[in-house]
Amino acid sequence: MNTGATRNVALIFGYVPNQTAAIIAAAFYFCFGTVLTLHIVRLKNWWGLALPIGTLGSGLGFITRYILAEPAYQTSKTTMIIEEVLTLCFPAGFLAFNYIVYGRLVLYCVGARHSLIRPQWVSTFFIMSDISTFVIQGIGAAFVVQPEHHDLGEKIVEVGVVLQTISFGIFSAMLLLTYVSVRRERSTNGTETWWRAYQAVAFSSTFIVIRSIYRMISSIDGSSSVIATTEIYLYLLDVLPLMIAIGVYIPFWPGSYTTGEDSILHISIPEQHKLSSFDAGSRELLASNEA
Numbered sequence: 001m002n003t004g005a006t007r008n009v010a011l012i013f014g015y016v017p018n019q020t021a022a023i024i025a026a027a028f029y030f031c032f033g034t035v036l037t038l039h040i041v042r043l044k045n046w047w048g049l050a051l052p053i054g055t056l057g058s059g060l061g062f063i064t065r066y067i068l069a070e071p072a073y074q075t076s077k078t079t080m081i082i083e084e085v086l087t088l089c090f091p092a093g094f095l096a097f098n099y100i101v102y103g104r105l106v107l108y109c110v111g112a113r114h115s116l117i118r119p120q121w122v123s124t125f126f127i128m129s130d131i132s133t134f135v136i137q138g139i140g141a142a143f144v145v146q147p148e149h150h151d152l153g154e155k156i157v158e159v160g161v162v163l164q165t166i167s168f169g170i171f172s173a174m175l176l177l178t179y180v181s182v183r184r185e186r187s188t189n190g191t192e193t194w195w196r197a198y199q200a201v202a203f204s205s206t207f208i209v210i211r212s213i214y215r216m217i218s219s220i221d222g223s224s225s226v227i228a229t230t231e232i233y234l235y236l237l238d239v240l241p242l243m244i245a246i247g248v249y250i251p252f253w254p255g256s257y258t259t260g261e262d263s264i265l266h267i268s269i270p271e272q273h274k275l276s277s278f279d280a281g282s283r284e285l286l287a288s289n290e291a
Contacts, residue, residue, distance in 0.1 A: 009068060009069075009074045009075075009080070012080060012084070012144060012145060012223065013223075013228075013229065013231070014223060014224065014228060014229025014230075015229060015230075015231055016069050016074065017065045017066070017068055017069045017231065018069070018231055019066050019069045021231070021235055022062045022063075022065040022066040022069065023062070023063075023066050025059075025062040025235070025239050026059045026060075026061075026062035026063045026065075026066065027059075028059075028243055029055050029056065029058045029059030029062065029243075030056065030059040032055050032243070032246055032247060032250065033052045033055035033056040033059060034052075035250050036048075036051050036052040036055060036246070036249060036250065036253075037052040037056075039249075039250075039253045039255065040052065040255075043253070043255045043256065045253075045255035047100055047104070048097060048100065048101075048254070048255060050093040050094075050096040050097045050100065051093060051094060051097040051246065051249065053090075053093050054090050054091055054092065054093020054094050054096070054097070054246075055093070055094075055246055057086055057090030057093065058086065058087060058090045058091055058242070060086050061082075061083055061085075061086025061087035061090060062087065064079060064082050064083040064086060064087075065083050065087065067079060068080060068083050077145050077146065080145040081141060081142050081145055084141035084142075084144065084145065085137075085138050085141050085142075088137055088138075088141055088157070088215075089134045089137050089138050089141070091211070091242055092130045092131075092133070092134045092164070094204075094208060094242060094245055094246055095126075095130050095164070095168055095171075095208060096123075096126075096127050096130050097249075098171070098201050098204055098205055098208070099122060099123050099126040099127055099130070099171060100123050100127075101197060101200075101201045101254045101258070102122060102171070102174070102175060102178075102201060103119050103120070103122040103123040104119075104197075104254070104258045105178075105194060105197055105198055105201070105254075105258055106119040106122065106178065107119040107120070108194075108258050108259070108260045108263060108265075109192075109194035109197075109258055109260065109262075109263045109264070109265070110178065110182055110194070110263070110264055110265070111263075111264060111265045111266075113181075114178045114181040114182050114185075115174065115178060116174055116177060117174070122174075126167060126171055129163075129164075129167040130164070130167070132163070133160045133161075133163045133164035133167065134160075135160075136156060136157075136159055136160030136163065137156075137157050137160035137161065137164070139156055140153045140154070140155075140156030140157030140158075140159075140160055141153065141157060143156060144156075144157060144223075150223075154219065154222060154223060157219050158219040158220055161212075161215045161216050161219045162216055162219070162220075164212065165212040165213070165215070165216045168205075168208060168209065168212055169209070169212075171205070172205050172209060175201065175202060175205060178198075179198070179202070182264075185264075187264045188264055192261075192262035192263075192264075193257050193259075193261045193262050194257050194258055194261070194262060194263065195257075196252055196257045197252070197254040197257035197258050199252075200248050200249060200252040200254060200257075201254065203245075203248050204244075204245040204246070204248050204249065205245075207241040207242070207244045207245040208241070208242070208245050210237065210241045211237065211238050211241040211242055211245070214227075214233070214237035214238055214241075215238065218233075
């Protein structure tokens, strides 16, 4: 094979992408995205649009990856930038969705006393973090496909990935603290409807953490490392965990479980059992939303 023709592809990946794997990944993403969109339309849960947008965008990324393996496109910087942005950055929509679900759980089901951050701030804070790291990684992806700026691009992507991993790690810790706080309060028997939403977002977040760790190690080690230049790792430690992370929402759509049914919002408990003292603001906001 002409090494000059594959110079830019090899610079980024260390290999020419496998077209069969790319088209299979794209097909799964499109199928998942379609079903998730139907959930949103059926229940009018427009707050959840970040998930199918991220899913369909990722699917387009793997279609672009398929195209990138064609000899005629292996030196196309534009194609490579599109592929990198779509596959690296659009999964940020999955993280954003989990942030939103957690905020709704706190606001409508368990009460702000079980959150370290006011529920109306949770989504805003973490989504702004997500957008910032999305932009950083997108800029890095644009540089990394240019041989003369490749090293700089890798460093920028590394910063974005590390910051995103730290942000999601903080969120995951909050998710765990909420579980501990609710159980310690003993105001639930574990059979309430909203527990399914909590279990789904916790399950999803576990696999997003796996993917985040892979991306962080891959970016820190650099494009010449074994983990970055062996394509199977991408599918086993990035694509598969993300598929599982979003696939759980197909049978367990959070919008069906965060309606406020069986909520423990208004249970009065001693101050020492509260994780925070935000309940009053949460009730006021809930009341204004219901008005």
